[in-house]
Amino acid sequence: MIKYLLGCPSGHEFESWFRASADYDAQASAGEISCPLCGSLDISKQPMAPSIVTKTSVAPRQTNANTNAIPMQSGDAKVALEALRAIKKSIFENSEDVGTRFAEEARKIHFGEAEERHIRGTSTLEEAQSLSEEGVPFGILPALPEDLN
Numbered sequence: 225m226i227k228y229l230l231g232c233p234s235g236h237e238f239e240s241w242f243r244a245s246a247d248y249d250a251q252a253s254a255g256e257i258s259c260p261l262c263g264s265l266d267i268s269k270q271p272m273a274p275s276i277v278t279k280t281s282v283a284p285r286q287t288n289a290n291t292n293a294i295p296m297q298s299g300d301a302k303v304a305l306e307a308l309r310a311i312k313k314s315i316f317e318n319s320e321d322v323g324t325r326f327a328e329e330a331r332k333i334h335f336g337e338a339e340e341r342h343i344r345g346t347s348t349l350e351e352a353q354s355l356s357e358e359g360v361p362f363g364i365l366p367a368l369p370e371d372l373n
Contacts, residue, residue, distance in 0.1 A: 229272040232259035237270055255349025256367075263364050265349055305368070312365055319344045326362075327351035334360040 226245055231237045236259050242248040248269075251257050257267045319342035322329045326345030332338035344365075347355070355362055 229270040230257065230267050231270045232262060232264040232268075233266050234259070234262050234264060236261040236264075253349075255347075255352060258364050258366065260366060265352060265364070308366060308368060312368065315342075315344060315365065318342055321345060327355055330355060330360050330362055331358070334358075 225241050225243060226248070227239055227241050228248060229237060229239055238260055240248075240257070242251070248257075252267060255265050258265050259267065322343045322345040324346055326343065327347045329338065329343050329345070333340055333343070352362070352364075
């Protein structure tokens with residue numbers, strides 16, 4: 225496993241674990257990594273010092289003085305995770321899965337070429353960027369731990 229410090233153009237930084245460096249590269253190029261604060265898909269690795277932990281030492285936790293983020297306590301993280309699960313469940317129960325046709329269907333709905341309805345699906349990074357540039361509203365659901373297993 226490898227942990228990277230990642231960031232977006234808005235200055236948000238967050239950590240994420242990957243099985244290998246190649247997994248980060250593949251997920252980043254497929255647009256599968258987004259900023260948990262603003263949803264940006266323009267993610268890059270941030271400089272970080274290597275963390276070496278021995279039996280007699282514990283590596284200090286990295287902090288970033290430039291962020292206004294408030295550290296989450298373990299209880300807060302659990303509450304947030306449960307809220308995300310509830311939101312995702314509601315979206316899945318109340319939307320139509322259009323699969324890889326998401327960008328096409330979202331565009332049709334936005335421009336009045338298809339009936340208005342709630343949809344979900346997948347798109348490439350390029351498709352998401354085009355939708356954003358065209359003013360087509362959409363959101364990105366964050367991956368939950370159970371989605372990554």
